[in-house]
Amino acid sequence: MAAVAAALCLALAPSALAGDIKVGGIFDQTGPTGAVGEDYQKGAVGATKHWNEKGGVNGAKLDLISNDYAYKIPEAVSLYKKYKDVDKVFVIQGWGTGDTNALRPLVNKDKIVFFSASYDGNLTDPKKTPFNFFIGTSYSTAIRLALIYAKENGAKKVVFIYPDHPYGKNPIPAGKDYAKVLGLEVGPDEIVGLRAIDATSQLLHMKKFDPDFAWIGGTTPSTAVIIKDAAKLGLRTKFMINCWGYDENLPKLAGKAADDRAFGMLPVAPFGADVPGMKDVVASTGDKNYTLHYVKSWVSVMVMVEGLKRAQKAGKLNGPGLKAALETIKDFDTGGLTAPITFTPTDHRPSTSMAIGGVKDGKIYIVKDVKFPREAKYIGW
């Protein structure tokens, strides 16, 4: 096996030419968030290939080094150090809330631009995290928009359901704070793990409070479990789901239970949606069907390429140069894949708009587009 590995290394080494721009990739394909991480990784690879075929960054090709870290933070730190010292990258496409936060101090020190798939609101304040970027509407904005939607639909009582995991927990304070602003009564939190196969006991406990709406901060498999169990127990509660728990697989996993019960917060258009930018996305897959997580990483690479182009034009193709270039992006049109994206030196929230999706007859659809005012007081959480 060592011989095969050595041969492969030799075979592949010349493909990385001197003019290439290396991009570190830290993805979860086999860990607790692997169910949604797999399509995200494929999207990043597909998008990199697409932009390379279109000429790369003004001629320079992108070289995405993709690695799985199974959501183990030490592994992410090791990968980061490898990318920094061995591959000498200045931009990384990363994944989860846990490791993105763990790498914050290192990223700041080494001036490496870090695109995360974690849309944690903590990462949007350039005063604290100048080198962190992401392309989706932040979790905290999503939770506020979800509560507004719930209130519009007559909710008086809400409950937060989330896994005991940074991705699940980090937006909860923003949600509780905003529930108070809206005058909603908040019931006791329920903890449902990312790998849960049963949520009956949590839902029975929740039934006593009988909320009109509940927030789910998990990923798709555990969300499907909650939705199915809620239908089984005959709860009248409707569920607002964070962006990693609602995708094309949810109706498949939850079946009829999801109809009119599951509502998702969508920072990107669903895979195959009728928007101009989707043509390239679908073409890159070779007739395979993916979930909207594929679109998320696609846009992440798209925005990175735009930043790299601008940085190269300015003659500063390095970490600080890319950061400065990204901060000049204003109302960047992603072809309808997301709302227009804007970064400024004081605000790294890409946008504050998103869509709310529902489920009908085993398919997901867009209920309405919503927008939260871009207020300075909500930067950073």
Next chain:
Amino acid sequence: MPCGLFFSGYEKDDAIFKTVWLKVWMVLFVLFLLTYPLYAQAVSEAVGMNTLNLFNLIFIYIVGAHGLNLLTGFTGQISLGHGAFMGVGAYTAGILANLGVPFWAALPAAGLMTAAVGMIFGIPSLRLKGLYLAIATMAAQFILIYAMRNWEGLTGGSSGLIVEPASIFGISFDNDFNFYYLSLLFAAAATMYLKNITRTRTGRAFVAVRDRYLAAEVIGVNLFKYRILSFGISSFMVGMAGGLWAFYITIISDEHFTMWLSVQYLAMVIVGGLGHVLGSIFGVVFMVVLPEVLRIPTEALSGVFPDISSIFASLRELVFGLVVILFLIFEPDGMAARWHTIRAYWKLWPFSY
């Protein structure tokens, strides 16, 4: 020329480095370790991994693995809580450092705090053995992780606790190069400590407790005292490892210190060789380096076949598991035993009889 070792005194028989050649090799090895960072960058680029980072992780884990080896290998008490104990050390060091306590005081404090916690969770070892003790220490794992995650005022909860890099006398250990020497120092100290404690009265008592606890009690070894002491020293070492870890990674959250880490520690000492000082070192090197080596083919293959890259990603875990199992089948005494066999072969080569 003698074809074997013939000692004419007990001191020589008890010496750590028994022959001249061994001393020469040791000097060369120490020289290698001391100069390695100077050419680490070239090596890293040649092999495609950050070797300095790997060495630092190895040194940190060696401190902890020696701790577990003392408890499991020398005293015969199993612990499935060492992952969480490492967390206790990391959080203690981190919290103290954030309060302004200097590194040289925060690190021993982390060790002492962990020793206290370890001794508390070691109390059941008086009555419980084997599987029962495993479950009792596993409870420690879950209780401590729960506390780390939910005692947000103290630990920062799931967002983690940011720790400033260590600094002594104005030298900051905020890069791999400087940290290498710091962690090397601790790994060397831990190794010498473990090697020497096993040669003392206390160490002999530990081994007596392991081999036949009833007989040990009959000849006057205080079982309770030595079991708790073993838990204490072991936790102290793993707590120091946790403290070093905190200063190295500079952000700690409970996700570092899961059950998986406890199992990994056990795997390290078992694969390396229970009850051998060299065993924990071999085990750590093996467990840290193997996943990185397996990364090279998966990384390369993912580029060629992007569609099935997730299969290669899982393949890495699979090969890792397989290698561990094969080791247990074909070398149940661990890598240290195999090392002794190889050495014995070469010592007498070519006239082995």
